[in-house]
Structures are given as C-alpha cells and as structure tokens.
Amino acid sequence: MTEHLLEVRDLKMHFFTRDGVVKAVDGVSYVLDKGETLGVVGESGSGKSVHALTMMQLVPMPPGKVVGGDVLFRGRSLVSMSDEQIRRIRGNDIAMIFQDPMTSLNPVYRVGHQVGEPLVVHKGMSWKEAETRAVELLRLVGIPHPEQRVRDYPYQFSGGMRQRAMIAMALACDPDILIADEPTTALDVTIQAQIIELMQEIQQRTGNAIIMITHDLGVVADVADRILVMYAGRPVEFGTTDEVFYRPLHPYTWGLMDSIPAHGMTEKSELHPIKGQPPSLIYVPPGCAFSPRCPYAQERCFTEEPLLRAVDGDHSSACHFAGEPGFTKSEVALAEVTA
Amino acid sequence: MFQYIVRRILQFIPVFLGVTLLLFLTANFLPGADPIQLKMGEKAIDPATKARLLKDLGLDRPWYAQYGDYLSSLSPIHIEYYDGSTATDDSKQPKDTFPQTGKVALVIPRVSGPFPEDGAINVTNSWGKVVTRGASGRWRLGNLAIEFDPPDLGTSIYNGRRVTDILGETYPYTVRLAICAIIVEIIVGIGAGVISATKKGSFLDVLVTLSTSILVALPVFWLGIMLQYAFGIWLKDLTGARFYLPPTGASGEFASWVYLILPAITLAAVSTAYAARIMRSQLLEVIGQDYIRTAYAKGLSRRKVLWGHAMKNAMIPVVTFIGLDFGAMLSGAILTETVYNWPGVGYTIYRAIVGRDFPIVYGGVTVILFAVMFVNLLVDVSYAFLDPRIRFGGGEQ
Numbered sequence: 001m002t003e004h005l006l007e008v009r010d011l012k013m014h015f016f017t018r019d020g021v022v023k024a025v026d027g028v029s030y031v032l033d034k035g036e037t038l039g040v041v042g043e044s045g046s047g048k049s050v051h052a053l054t055m056m057q058l059v060p061m062p063p064g065k066v067v068g069g070d071v072l073f074r075g076r077s078l079v080s081m082s083d084e085q086i087r088r089i090r091g092n093d094i095a096m097i098f099q100d101p102m103t104s105l106n107p108v109y110r111v112g113h114q115v116g117e118p119l120v121v122h123k124g125m126s127w128k129e130a131e132t133r134a135v136e137l138l139r140l141v142g143i144p145h146p147e148q149r150v151r152d153y154p155y156q157f158s159g160g161m162r163q164r165a166m167i168a169m170a171l172a173c174d175p176d177i178l179i180a181d182e183p184t185t186a187l188d189v190t191i192q193a194q195i196i197e198l199m200q201e202i203q204q205r206t207g208n209a210i211i212m213i214t215h216d217l218g219v220v221a222d223v224a225d226r227i228l229v230m231y232a233g234r235p236v237e238f239g240t241t242d243e244v245f246y247r248p249l250h251p252y253t254w255g256l257m258d259s260i261p262a263h264g265m266t267e268k269s270e271l272h273p274i275k276g277q278p279p280s281l282i283y284v285p286p287g288c289a290f291s292p293r294c295p296y297a298q299e300r301c302f303t304e305e306p307l308l309r310a311v312d313g314d315h316s317s318a319c320h321f322a323g324e325p326g327f328t329k330s331e332v333a334l335a336e337v338t339a
Numbered sequence: 340m341f342q343y344i345v346r347r348i349l350q351f352i353p354v355f356l357g358v359t360l361l362l363f364l365t366a367n368f369l370p371g372a373d374p375i376q377l378k379m380g381e382k383a384i385d386p387a388t389k390a391r392l393l394k395d396l397g398l399d400r401p402w403y404a405q406y407g408d409y410l411s412s413l414s415p416i417h418i419e420y421y422d423g424s425t426a427t428d429d430s431k432q433p434k435d436t437f438p439q440t441g442k443v444a445l446v447i448p449r450v451s452g453p454f455p456e457d458g459a460i461n462v463t464n465s466w467g468k469v470v471t472r473g474a475s476g477r478w479r480l481g482n483l484a485i486e487f488d489p490p491d492l493g494t495s496i497y498n499g500r501r502v503t504d505i506l507g508e509t510y511p512y513t514v515r516l517a518i519c520a521i522i523v524e525i526i527v528g529i530g531a532g533v534i535s536a537t538k539k540g541s542f543l544d545v546l547v548t549l550s551t552s553i554l555v556a557l558p559v560f561w562l563g564i565m566l567q568y569a570f571g572i573w574l575k576d577l578t579g580a581r582f583y584l585p586p587t588g589a590s591g592e593f594a595s596w597v598y599l600i601l602p603a604i605t606l607a608a609v610s611t612a613y614a615a616r617i618m619r620s621q622l623l624e625v626i627g628q629d630y631i632r633t634a635y636a637k638g639l640s641r642r643k644v645l646w647g648h649a650m651k652n653a654m655i656p657v658v659t660f661i662g663l664d665f666g667a668m669l670s671g672a673i674l675t676e677t678v679y680n681w682p683g684v685g686y687t688i689y690r691a692i693v694g695r696d697f698p699i700v701y702g703g704v705t706v707i708l709f710a711v712m713f714v715n716l717l718v719d720v721s722y723a724f725l726d727p728r729i730r731f732g733g734g735e736q
Binding site: 092095098100107108121155169 | 629630632633634635637638639641643648
C-alpha cells in the first residue's frame, strides 16, 4: 500500500457540553495526495471547519474530544501527537488560512513580523532574515511595494490585502498541505476571484495540496479535483468535481446546486433554498440526518442510517437510493415536471 | 510621536486652568472659620492686626486677584512694563503692582520709572515676601523686563514656612509609598490575573476570583488597622517577638524601606484586586480572538502565544488602569497615610484643608496636578507604544 500525504480515517470529533454531546464531526474519511485540491462543502455547522481544526489539534479540548478515527500525515497520526510534535507540523508542514482576515492578524504587530514569524519558529532564521523573506513572500502573493508594506500594521491593509498576507504567512515554510477555511467568505466578490486564482497559481508553482473548505459550490467548482459534501458532521457525497457537479448522487447535493442563483435570473424569479434548518448536532435525526428536509425521503430513510458507499467507481454517496435507476437529479426533476 | 506628545501637553493647559480655578472658587466659598482666627487660636484678635495680617497674606483681595497672584507666582516667567517716567528717588524702586485691589493680575504689571540698568533691586512680591532680583536675571525688550524665576508657592499661613519647603519634605514620602504600592500592584495584580486566566476554572483561578472580590469590598482604613494588628501584635506574640513588622531597631536606608511594607500593601490592595480582575478578563477575551488561533496555527508554542501575541493586546487596558492608579497614588493616599501616620502629601493637604491653610492646599494641589498630568502623559505614550492604531492616529476600528 502506498503512503498517502494525508489520510483521514473515520474521524470523529465530539464536543461534550452541558446540553449534551455535540457530534460535530462524525465519521469523515478521505485521502489527499501531493498536488491535489480537495473541496469540502457544506452548510454552517456541517463540521467542515471543525474537521480541519481537529487535524491541527486547534480544537479546544475539553470540551472537544476525538472519540474515534485517525488522521495520518505521511503515515504519522496527527491526533495522537504531543503538543511539541504537532507544533512542529503546524505552519511548517500543514498551514492554515482562516475565514476572516480582519481578525486573523494580530493588530499590534507589523505585517512583516507576522509573515516572517513561522520562518523564525521552524527554520531557525533570524528576525532580519525572516523580514527579508517576508518581502519576497508578500511580492509572491501580489502585494504592491512589499518593501514598504512589510513595515505596515494590519489595520493599514485592506481586507483582500490582509488575506494575501495570511496566504503569504501560510506559504512561508512551503507547507505540504494548505488548509483554507472559507478563505473568500469575508471578501468582496471581485477580490474572491483574485484570491482563488492566487491560490491556484501558487499550487502550480509549489505543488502543495490544498483543502478548500467552503459553503460556496462556485468556489470549489473551479479549483477542486475532488469534492467532499458534508451534512450534520457526516460525509454525504464524495467524488471528482465532474462527478459531483454533473452526476450528483445525493439529494442534499442537488439541493445545494439548486440553491445557487442561476445566471440571468431576474429579481422576479424564485430562489430555490433547501427547506428547513440543519439539524441540531446533539439530537441528530435517526436514520438519514437529511431525511426531515429531503423531498424524496421514504420510510426507510427515517429509521436506517445510510452509510457512505461507492456507487460508481470512487464516486460515493450516503443515500439509500443512490445508484438506483431513475434516481438522478435530472430524471427526478423531469418526473416532477411530468407528474 | 513628537506631535502627539506636544498635542497632549497643550491639552494640559485647559485642564490645569480648570482645576485650579475650581479650587480657588471652592476655597473662597468654603464655610467655616477664617484662617487668621485659626492661626491665632482662641484669643480675640485686634481688628487692626487682623486687617494687617490679611493684607500681608494677600487675603484681603477678591478671589480672582488671589488667583492671578497664584498664577503669576507659579509662572517661571515674569514680565514687567516700565513706562519710562522719571520718578523721585523714593519711587525709583519699582513696585509690583499686583497687590492693588480689584486688578486682574493677568495683565502685564506697569512700573513707574525707567528700566533699571544694573544693580540688585529688592521687590516685595504678592505673597508679602521680599525677593532680590538681580539685574543679570533680567532681559530687556524695549520697555518690557522679562525675568525668569523658579515657581513660588507662597508660605503657610499657620507657621510661615515656605510651601515649597513643606511639600519638598512630604512629597518624597508619598512618591516612595506610591512606587512601592505600584510595584506590588504590577507584580501581584498582573501575575494573579495571568495565572487566573491561563488556568481558568482551576483552584488558583477560584482563589484569585474570590479573594479579589473580597478585597475590592474592604475599606482601606480597616485593612490597614487589621494588617497592623496581624503583623505588629499577633505575629509578634506568635513568634515570641522574634519576627514582626515593622521591626524595631531598623535604621538608615533599610528602615525607610521596611516601614513601607505594610502601608504599600494597604494602599495597593484594592487596586491590585482590580488590576488582577481586568488582567484576567482581558486575557480571556484576547485568548478567544482569531489571531491567537492564527498564532497557534503557525506553530508557536503556548508560552510564545501567551507572552508574545496575547499579552501585548491584553496589556493595553491594564496599563491604562495601573497608570491612572499610579497618578491617583501620587495625589496622596489620605486614608492609608492617616492610618499609618505617614507624613505624605495627602495627609498634609488634609490637615491644611481643616486648618484653612490655603497656600498649602493650593501648592499641594498644584504639585499633584503636575505629577498626575505627567503620569497620564506617560500612560498615553506607553498606550501608543502598545497599540499602533493610536500611535498613527487612527485607521479603522
């Protein structure tokens, strides 16, 4: 068996709170290889961010606890590492970019200091060397006049520039894996595209793997090789980007796609949201977690939990009916129209 | 940065004028025995004597004239205008025109006679004191004479001593006590707050939270008396007079510090508790921020995240609090100084108020005002040092 860069095996992260056990991540598995981009898609509270934070041991424990599964990075278990061991991985082998660039940079340190800090910590550089390197990194991520901007404070940067600085910081030690947790959510649409392009460019140059966590299918459509759709802490669909977009196998994925406002829509056209709310992660519905919101749910869906299973090659779905003849997005829609 | 400091210093001027004006108004309308009566004791005073005393002390004039006298004697720069008239030998000696009833002293005083070219001149100033002005200390600018004088705070009504001398003796005691108290506050307050925040929910955290809640509710004088009892009597009995505070026979430089222990703890107690609570809540808030998660994600150790990234942010409000508290301590701790018989400026001013010894009150408040303003400036500068958004005058948020 060849060793994968990253292998997530049935990872379960639960939070033990006063109100009950929150099953934030409940059985996620996938593999990631060098140069690949994985898109992790889901609504708020689907566990997509928590699963990434769990790998980095950035979830406060307690109340959080890994109750099962493992994450292997180059064959080494990340979840059972000591503080010191995981510290050497963070920012060095696996780096992370966060959602809100406005609050993710420390307001009292110069940008150059913060971008260069991983180099001082992991590569043993002096602060002077790190700052020189920070200028190059800022230039790499497209910040104009990096020689001057390196001495600026975060508040002197715009949102897009801050996210570029965050990317520069994440790239400082040339990590194998870059985890981007909703990197464009807090940015203007025009800036979003620039940031995504930048990350693709850098991936081509450095060959690192990217885990792109987002609620926006549009973001992953362009960049991801494969897509993992999550719902209520569980994976519901996994496949290549083409498979997930053109032959989606789970009613939740269909719902996500329908809820994207189509091009050429007028203000009079109706939006198609998924009805209902995501379930409480303490009282996850029995059977399929999506069943209360699923328009195609049968009796079986409310009692029997469907497992993620390969339906078409590696393309897998956690729906009882996936793969049955006639149970595809277009055919079901057609049947609805004719009925 | 330089501009910032200059701006802050300029802002002091209206504050200074406001405080001193308010002080003069309050003192003037303060009911109670008049200072002359208090000075003379129980005896009846001959009205002529009383009038002379009042005139000598400059108290016979309205409050605004007294305020003018005060400002002009405080100013290190004195300007006089010579009208150049030829006067008789007798009036050749220039007089201060300040003590003229009803004249607001902020106008440049007018002196008869030509500008004195050389030689020392004796002048009676507004506080009734004869000062010798050497010709060398004067600068001539046409008919204006400009002179530089050290600020003068007048003399005590009660015993005639110079107020600057009295404050020169008492203020070092207050400063010394304040420095010791602030050191206690910085070490214990910040230390307890940091321990409490980093070990949230632990026994130590509960201990800090509980003890600070009790401390902020304690009256200072009661705490002072209890500490004296505990360390001076109870501990002495317990150890068979081998150890107690303050120890007898302490002398020299050592004694001056050893006597400070209990007063410093008493003075620092309440604000230390506040400092610990502010430190705790600030650090807890900062630890929850996104940039702390970023710092961890970079691979920084817990210690580096705490001291490098969290503390610099969390310290900003703590520095402000401790700085302002140091200013408050420099203005004299009346309760602590009274309980410990500490001859500081707070106790001195308190006695001066009771005795209507206005020059001491004015002088004391003036010195305190400058001390507090200076400390506030230091706080602001350090605040700007800690927070770049303030240093560069803004930015968003």
